[in-house]
Structures are given as C-alpha cells and as structure tokens.
Amino acid sequence: MVKVASVFAQVLSLINRNDFSKAVYELDAEKAAKGFRCWEQFVCMLFCHLASADSLREICGGLASSMGKLVHLGIKGTPKRSTLSYANSHRPWQLFENVFYQLLGQADVLASRQKRRFRFKNPLVSIDSTTIDLCLSMFDWARFRRAKGAVKLHLMLNHQGYLPGWALITDGKVHDVKVAQKLTFAPGTIVVADKAYVDYELFSRWSGEGVWFVTRAKDNMQYRVVRRLQLPGRGNVVLDEVIVLTGYYSSQRCPEELRRIVVWDGDNEREIVLLTNHLDFAASTIGRIYKDRWQIELFFKAIKQNLKIKTFVGTSENAVKVQIWTALICILLLKILQMRSRISWSLSNLSAMLRFNLLGYRELWRWLDDPFQEPPASYDEQLL
Numbered sequence: 385m386v387k388v389a390s391v392f393a394q395v396l397s398l399i400n401r402n403d404f405s406k407a408v409y410e411l412d413a414e415k416a417a418k419g420f421r422c423w424e425q426f427v428c429m430l431f432c433h434l435a436s437a438d439s440l441r442e443i444c445g446g447l448a449s450s451m452g453k454l455v456h457l458g459i460k461g462t463p464k465r466s467t468l469s470y471a472n473s474h475r476p477w478q479l480f481e482n483v484f485y486q487l488l489g490q491a492d493v494l495a496s497r498q499k500r501r502f503r504f505k506n507p508l509v510s511i512d513s514t515t516i517d518l519c520l521s522m523f524d525w526a527r528f529r530r531a532k533g534a535v536k537l538h539l540m541l542n543h544q545g546y547l548p549g550w551a552l553i554t555d556g557k558v559h560d561v562k563v564a565q566k567l568t569f570a571p572g573t574i575v576v577a578d579k580a581y582v583d584y585e586l587f588s589r590w591s592g593e594g595v596w597f598v599t600r601a602k603d604n605m606q607y608r609v610v611r612r613l614q615l616p617g618r619g620n621v622v623l624d625e626v627i628v629l630t631g632y633y634s635s636q637r638c639p640e641e642l643r644r645i646v647v648w649d650g651d652n653e654r655e656i657v658l659l660t661n662h663l664d665f666a667a668s669t670i671g672r673i674y675k676d677r678w679q680i681e682l683f684f685k686a687i688k689q690n691l692k693i694k695t696f697v698g699t700s701e702n703a704v705k706v707q708i709w710t711a712l713i714c715i716l717l718l719k720i721l722q723m724r725s726r727i728s729w730s731l732s733n734l735s736a737m738l739r740f741n742l743l744g745y746r747e748l749w750r751w752l753d754d755p756f757q758e759p760p761a762s763y764d765e766q767l768l
Contacts, residue, residue, distance in 0.1 A: 389453075389456040390450075390453045390456055390457075390742070390743045390745055391738065391741050391742055391744055391745075391746055391748055391751065392431070392434070392453075392456075392457060392743055393456035393457050394747075394748035395434070395721070395738075395748065396427065396430070396458070398490070398717060399426075399483065399486075400486060401458075403483075403486045404422075404423065404426070404483060407479055407483060407486070408422045408423075410482075411476050411478055411479050411482075413476055414475075419460075420463055420467050420471060422471075422475060423458055424458070424460070424463060425463075425468065425471045425472070425475065426480070426483070426710070427457050427458065427459055428443050428463060428468050429443075429472075429480075429707065430710060430713070430714060430717075431443055431446060431447060431742075432697060432707070432710070433691045433711055433714040434714060434735075434738060434742055435739055436692065436739055437692070438695055438697075439697055440465040440698075441465060443468065443697065444462055444463055444464065444465050447459070447462050447463075448462040453743055469697075469698060469703075472698045472700075472706050473698055473700040473702050473703050474702065475702075476702075477702055477705035477706045480706060480710050480713060481709050484709055484712050484713050484716065487713060487716045487717070487720075488547065488548075488549070488716060490720065491545070491547050491716050491720050491723075492542075492545070494545070494720060494723040494724065495542070495545025495719075495723065498723065500544065501543070501676065502672070502673070504665070506572050506573065506574050506596070507542070507544070507569075507570065507572065507573045507574065508543040508544070508573075508576070508673065508676070509540050509542050509543065509549060509569070509573060509574070509575055509576070510540070510541045510543065510575075510676075510677045510679065510680040511538075511540050511541075511567070511575060511576075511581065512538075512539060512541075512560070512578065512680045512681070512684070513537060513538040513560050513563070514536070514537050514539075514684040514688075515528075515534050515535075515536055516534060516536070516537060516693060516708075517532070517533070517534050517694075518533035518534055518535065518696075519533060520532055520533035522699050523699055525701050526555060526556065526704075527555075528555070528557060529556075534555075534556030535553055535555055535556055535704060535708075536554050536555065536556050536558055537551065537552075537553055537684075537693075537708060538551065538552040538553075538554065538558075538560070538563045539551050539552075539680065539683070539684075540567070541679060541680040541683055543676060543679065545719070545723065546679050546683065547716070547719055548712060548715065548716070550567075551709075553704075553705050553708055559580075560580045560581055561580070561581055561582075561583045564577070564581050565586055568593075569590070569593070569595045570595075571593060571594030571595065572595075572596075573595050574596045574597070574662070575590070575595060575596065575597045575598070576598045576599070576673060576674060576676070577597065577598075577599045578599065578600055578677070579601075579602060581599060582599060582600070582601075582659075584629065584633075584634045584638035585637040585638065587638050587640075587642075588637060588639070588640060590661070591638075591640045591661045596660065596662045597661060598659075598673050598674050599658070599659050599660070599674075600656065600657065600659065600674075601657040601659040605629070605631070605634070605659075606629065606630045606634065607627040607628065607629050607630055607642075608627060608628055609625050609626070609627055610627060610628055610641060611625065611626050612624065613626065613643075613667070615667070616666065616667065616668055619667075619668045619671075620647050620648040620649075620668075620671065621645065621646070621648075621667040621668055621671065622646040622647060622648055622655060623644070623645065623646035624644075624645050624646075624667040625643070625644050625645075626641050626643055626644075627642055627643070627644045628641055628642070629642070641661075641663070642659055642660065642661055643659070643660045643662065643670075644657065644658070644659060645657070645658040645659075645667045645670050645671065646658075647667075647671040656671075656674075658670060658671065658674055683715075686715070686732065687712075687715050689732065690718075690735040690736075691711040691714050691715065691735075692707065692711065693707065693711045715731075718731055718734055718735060718738075719731075721734060721738075721752060722734055724749070724752065725753060726752075726753045727752075727753060729752075737755055741755075
C-alpha cells in the first residue's frame, strides 16, 4: 500500500495555505460560519472541476465515497449539499479572485523560464472575451437578450506561457471596448485584439503611453496613404503602407500615423487587413503576432471543454462567479503541472488523466513524468 497523500492532496499543496487564510481574514469570509470553513468550500469546488462533477450531489457524493482520504485534503468531514450551496451563494467570490492572483505569481515564475516564440523582448498579450450562456428562467439576474441569459468572461492572456494575466466577469451586455478602456499596460507592451476592440481614441491613448497594438482594420475605415513600405521577397504579405485616418471623427480621435498591412490567409483563402501603430517591426512579424492571438481562443476552448463553466451547481450571481474563479484557479494549476512536467502534456490529456487518478495514491511529480508506470507496492519503494 502506498502511504503518501492522494494526487488531489498534492495538487492542493501548490496553494499557499497562509496566503489563503490571510485572504479569508481580510474579506471576513467566514463570518458567522458554523464549522464549514472556506478551505473546505474551496476543496469542494476544485473537486467539481477536476473530477468533472455536474452537481452538488456529485461533489458531495464523490468526496463521501473516499472518506479515508479527506484528512489529506484538510476536510474534517463530507459537507452537506445545502451547506455547500449556501456557502457558494453567500461567501464573497472575491476570495477566489485573490487566490487566483496569488497562484498566478507562482505560475509566472515558471512561465518566465519557457522559450520565447518571438525574438523581441516586449511583453505580448491578447485581450478578448467569451460569452457563457445561461438559462434565463433559472438565472434571471443575467438577462442578456429578450429570451436569453449570459455572462461574459473578459480575459488578458500573457503569451509567455499562455497564462491568464487578468480576468473580469460581467453581464453579457457589457461591450468589450468598455472593458479595454479601463485597462493600463506598461510601456513597450504589445496588445493584440480582434476587430471588436477597434476604438481610435483608445489607440491614440495607447500610442501616447508607448503601448503597441495589433488588430484587424474595419472594412469602412477611411484613410490616406502616406507612404508604401518595401515588401519582403517572400511570404504572405501583400501590402504594407503607412496611413493616416481621414474620417471626420476618427482623424480627430487618432491623428497619429498608423500602419496598414494586408496578408494572405492561405488556409481560408482570403486577405486579412491588419492595423498597428508599430512602424519598425517587419510586416511578416506583425502577421505572426496577430496569428498568435488564436491562442486566447484556444484557451477559452480548453477551459470550456475541460472544466465546469458551462453547467453550474448554483443559480445565484455569487455562486456563478465562485465557480468561474475556481475554474480559472484550476487552469492555473494545470498550467503549473504542465510546465513542471518533463513530457509534453496537452491540457485536455492532462485534465483527463488527472481526473482518473485524482484520489489515487501516487507521487505526483513522478506520475507527471511517467503516467503509465506501475505504482510502487510500498512507500519505501517509491522513495528509492
């Protein structure tokens, strides 16, 4: 018999309990608590995501079926469904937002050691949002359209390690540009966004702050060509020119010179018109920067496919935000495991294999490097 803690307990050890307790104290999150601590709520919600539980019944039943292993998780006993439901509805979701940013610092250290995909040293980030559909009859606070409910997850993805660097949950009606207008970036940062973020006043502010942007140009953009730049001898760049905006409002809001680059998308057989304020990079580099924006779409796909943010175990606004923030914590945990492993895990495979071994007694780091090895018969053998 292997006498180490379960894989789930070893994953939980990546969370700093002192920082967690400090966040609980600062938010007074356990006010009037009667035995059910925030840590136990946190463990239940991580189990929801990592074990792919669809309901409170499955969360509590799954933990109850492994009573002998709960002591390693820091849980005194199996919570009741009503207790967990009440905690999700009333305890501040900001607690898990704080835990997310605490864990992000640990993940950033590992990501900084990863190989860069581009030669330049500027920070490269993408901003985008994804809509999470909700049933309006059950989530009546999340009215999006006449017969539809939704919330939006706004996210900034750092391309060094492809980690979520910032997140915000709003109702489905909030426009992406409204959120982007409140963001600030360090000078030298390259921000990549799709056509939904085109705001010439915002672009002018970023240019004044030394922030670069790469985006898609709108079809109705009015401009005048200042000069054309030399095209590379090979590649998919069709046109490279410096322009100024000539529209009545756009020229007032953004008087700076911009760069219009047309690249050929061979996969979809179409031209893509890019707009940027970076006049020094090669046009092919600008094209590859925008192409790398697809990673934020893959991130949204991964979190929706592998974690529980499409079906919710609570219907209140607080419970929904608790579940989304704990999902973001889970994706950071998976990213940390992925970066510390010696083999190339995909997030989907790692999530599935972790789910199969979640309450098994395996040494986590050895299992990550060789998941198909036969587990040792005793703890002494595992130490050899």
